[in-house]
Every structure is written in structure tokens, then in C-alpha cells.
Amino acid sequence: xxxxxxxxxxxxxxxxxxxxxxxxxxxxxxxxxxxxxxxxxxxxxxxxxxxxxxxxxxxxxxxxxxxxxxxxxxxxxxxxxxxxxxxxxxxxxxxxxxxxxxxxxxxxxxxxxxxxxxxxxxxxxxxxxxxxxxxxxxxxxxxxxxxxxxxxxxxxxxxxxxxxxxxxx
Amino acid sequence: xxxxxxxxxxxxxxxxxxxxxxxxxxxxxxxxxxxxxxxxxxxxxxxxxxxxxxxxxxxxxxxxxxxxxxxxxxxxxxxxxxxxxxxxxxxxxxxxxxxxxxxxxxxxxxxxxxxxxxxxxxxxxxxxxxxxxxxxxxxxxxx
Numbered sequence: 001x002x003x004x005x006x007x008x009x010x011x012x013x014x015x016x017x018x019x020x021x022x023x024x025x026x027x028x029x030x031x032x033x034x035x036x037x038x039x040x041x042x043x044x045x046x047x048x049x050x051x052x053x054x055x056x057x058x059x060x061x062x063x064x065x066x067x068x069x070x071x072x073x074x075x076x077x078x079x080x081x082x083x084x085x086x087x088x089x090x091x092x093x094x095x096x097x098x099x100x101x102x103x104x105x106x107x108x109x110x111x112x113x114x115x116x117x118x119x120x121x122x123x124x125x126x127x128x129x130x131x132x133x134x135x136x137x138x139x140x141x142x143x144x145x146x147x148x149x150x151x152x153x154x155x156x157x158x159x160x161x162x163x164x165x166x167x168x169x
Numbered sequence: 170x171x172x173x174x175x176x177x178x179x180x181x182x183x184x185x186x187x188x189x190x191x192x193x194x195x196x197x198x199x200x201x202x203x204x205x206x207x208x209x210x211x212x213x214x215x216x217x218x219x220x221x222x223x224x225x226x227x228x229x230x231x232x233x234x235x236x237x238x239x240x241x242x243x244x245x246x247x248x249x250x251x252x253x254x255x256x257x258x259x260x261x262x263x264x265x266x267x268x269x270x271x272x273x274x275x276x277x278x279x280x281x282x283x284x285x286x287x288x289x290x291x292x293x294x295x296x297x298x299x300x301x302x303x304x305x306x307x308x309x310x311x312x
Binding site: 030033034035036037038039040042043044045052053054058063070073085086087088089090091092093094095098121146147152154155156 | 170187189195198199201202203204205206207209218219220227228229230231232233234236237240241245248249250251252253254255256
């Protein structure tokens, strides 16, 4: 039993999720928690209700719990990979407009590429690149985001040659 | 907050950076602030079982720090247009990260004052663990 990346590429590259509304509108409290974690005292965010640019995907998401529903995690979990440990590697945003408290955002994700590229953690490391589009209530694009995540096995799984059943060819 | 104008920017200029100590309390704030409950960022046994040396900060924390660098510098009328970074090495619990940047290029584009920057987060163990680039739009004094 092995892992056939070509089958995964055919099945998943280009797959796109439907546009889904965020669970909650843009709100002050999560913005303030976000700012306080990095000692950000910017009054634009803490007092004037502007959303920090990097939080737009948070508010466009279905929420943090259960864990599979946060952002792209639910999508990533569906793609068959030998392991199930995740590490984010590359991240890029482009913004088109500012967002304020009270707005509602929606999101869709697209699988751009799925590739095997060995790492020190796992010779069968799978790299998944996604593109995320975040829109406001008028359907106008607020931001585009590209993310590349690494999915790998534990050292014990690598040593044992373990491949998850759903990924085994 | 003072407002920086595009005309005030010099290529090669360093951004005033800042430091964040990654205490265990900060790691808890990270989970609270990002709502990222993946245990690799808060469960030391889970992180080590995956081949990592310890828990490390997540993407949303890292980008929050890099974005703060930009929004602090750009002022209230600035607009962060683009931000990209690579998480090449760890920022572990116990590290202190230093978030820094410098202006690479300034130019006018479609009537906007644009500035390209190199930005990064470093720590004493790894040096620059998170290199990145960004583009910020600044107001024009003449506008």
C-alpha cells in the first residue's frame, strides 16, 4: 500500500467551496483580544471599529469550534494525505478595502495545488496551497489570501511506514 | 497617532520595530486572540510527538505582529495593500521575537503613493525565522 499523489491532484486541484457567510459579524471583542495578544494599541482598531486587515478571514469564517470548521481546516482535512499533522508554511494577503465593526463577511476557498515535497519531518510531506476570497455584504471583494500548509506524519508513523487508510492507494 | 505621508518616506529607512516575549501567558493569549485551538500551539506533548521541539506561535499570531508593524508605521490614513511571509523556522515558547522592517522602494502607481517593504520576525535562537514582504499605500501631502 502506497500513496498516489496523482490521484489526489486530479480529485482535488481546482476544487472550490461555495461562498459561505461568517458565523458572526465583525465585532469589537475579538478585535480587542487580537490586538492585546501582540500589544497593539492602535485606536483605529481598539476604539474606532476598524477591523485589523489580517482579521477579515477570521470574521468570514464559520468559527473556531468545533476545530474542523475554522477557516480552511475543514477543507484540508478532507484531502487524503498520509499523515494528519499540520504546519502552515507560507501566507499572503492582498486587500482591496477596509472593513468595520458591524459588517458581515463571507468566504470561499479553492484548492490551488497539492504536491508531495519531502521535509525533515516526513519524506511524504504533502503541501497544499489554497486561495481564499473574502467578500462583504455587497459581494465586493475585501481580500484575497493564499496559504500553503504542510501535512505530515509523526516520526513514529514515518518509521512504521504508516499511511492513513483514506490515503492508501 | 501621527500620520506619515508618502513624501516623508526614504528608501532604506528602518521601521521602528518591537519585541514580544513568548511567555506561556502570551501563548495562552495567542490561542484566545486567534481562536486557533490546534494543539500544536498550546499542548507541549502534542507538539513534541509530531517532531517539533516545543509549542510555537501560529500563523494568525505571526501575521498580527507583522501587520501591527505596518499599521503602526502607516498611520490612520495608511492602507496595507499586501502582506506575505514564510514561516521557515520556529518561534517557540520562551523565545522573544523582534518584529522589524525596512523600506525597499517607494513609487507612484495609479495616483497612489506606494511603498514596498521587507519585514521579518526574528529570535535569538534562529535569527530571521519569518521573512516577508509588504506593500503599503500612504496618503500624499499634495492630495
